[in-house]
Amino acid sequence: xxxxxxxxxxxxxxxxxxxxxxxxxxxxxxxxxxxxxxxxxxxxxxxxxxxxxxxxxxxxxxxxxxxxxxxxxxxxxxxxxxxxxxxxxxxxxxxxxxxxxxxxxxxxxxxxxxxxxxxxxxxxxxxxxxxxxxxxxxxxxxxxxxxxxxxxxxxxxxxxxxxxxxxxxxxxxxxxxxxxxxxxxxxxxxxxxxxxxxxxxxxxxxxxxxxxxxxxxxxxxxxxxxxxxxxxxxxxxxxxxxxxxxxxxxxxxxxxxxxxxxxxxxxxxxxxxxxxxxxxxxxxxxxxxxxxxxxxxxxxxxxxxxxxxxxxxxxxxxxxxxxxxxxxxxxxxxxxxxx
Ligand code: 5AD
Ligand code: FES
Numbered sequence: 001x002x003x004x005x006x007x008x009x010x011x012x013x014x015x016x017x018x019x020x021x022x023x024x025x026x027x028x029x030x031x032x033x034x035x036x037x038x039x040x041x042x043x044x045x046x047x048x049x050x051x052x053x054x055x056x057x058x059x060x061x062x063x064x065x066x067x068x069x070x071x072x073x074x075x076x077x078x079x080x081x082x083x084x085x086x087x088x089x090x091x092x093x094x095x096x097x098x099x100x101x102x103x104x105x106x107x108x109x110x111x112x113x114x115x116x117x118x119x120x121x122x123x124x125x126x127x128x129x130x131x132x133x134x135x136x137x138x139x140x141x142x143x144x145x146x147x148x149x150x151x152x153x154x155x156x157x158x159x160x161x162x163x164x165x166x167x168x169x170x171x172x173x174x175x176x177x178x179x180x181x182x183x184x185x186x187x188x189x190x191x192x193x194x195x196x197x198x199x200x201x202x203x204x205x206x207x208x209x210x211x212x213x214x215x216x217x218x219x220x221x222x223x224x225x226x227x228x229x230x231x232x233x234x235x236x237x238x239x240x241x242x243x244x245x246x247x248x249x250x251x252x253x254x255x256x257x258x259x260x261x262x263x264x265x266x267x268x269x270x271x272x273x274x275x276x277x278x279x280x281x282x283x284x285x286x287x288x289x290x291x292x293x294x295x296x297x298x299x300x301x302x303x304x305x306x307x308x309x310x311x312x313x314x315x316x317x318x319x320x321x322x323x324x325x326x327x328x329x330x331x332x333x334x335x336x337x338x339x
Pocket of ligand 2: 051052055061062
């Protein structure tokens, strides 16, 4: 669907609930026409909270001495996968901070082990910026998808969220590299980060239209008290929902998760995300002992639950809103697996 800049800016900023509801209804229609009422389940494994970066918003930034750091062993990761597979998951998402201990060799070893044991499952990586050569190795070792939010498409805004060692250009290059290699790619951004303007959000939507990622992760900014942005206000729940809906209109076939941050900022936040056009949920498969240590922001939900509990809980929540859990691999619509 085509939307002009002024139309997008209008929906980005409107505070009229009736207008927002009309937008969500259109987004639901578009979603349904490609995916029906199905909601895809992805099992999330947060395997290391070490990070060499210092993003000003992120709770596991290197400069936060109050984080108790952990790494899962390969055996622990495989146990998560086995539990996930038993619970029906056919996509495993491996996420971590940018942890140099996980060299390319170690990531490849992990991927090969998971690929060997679960030949039919999709493997998604979310481990930050690496070289094109590294991404190529991971792809050959069995990774199918890669999540790397661009965070903000504006140079000026990016510099306000990150230390000078990080660059938006490099991040965007990573996304183009991943696409070129043949990954299904996920980009995305936070809503309500400090210094963000409506024009920044418009820029995020226009960047997504250019990149055409298969997945888009959108969540509200939530402060983490030990970060430089710990005293900044959280993003707006309603605006986050509108950004989900607009993304659905512009990228009709995208796989859009109802994120944990959405579930954290409001009761039934994830369900409302689905009602605004999202169609994926990513329940946690990480061992219960480490859940609370992967604290990108404060008050994160689901940190006290076992994998099986999250699985059952999400199914109930989804069905309550008229959605149908889909446990299949759920590649992007039109995606050719063998290509
Ligand atoms: N609030 C909300 N989302 C956050 N992320 C990191 N820190 C925060 C925060 N304080 C998001 C980033 C990152 C993803 C894994 O989590 O967008 O890409
Ligand atoms: Fe590591 Fe943000 S501090 S990704």
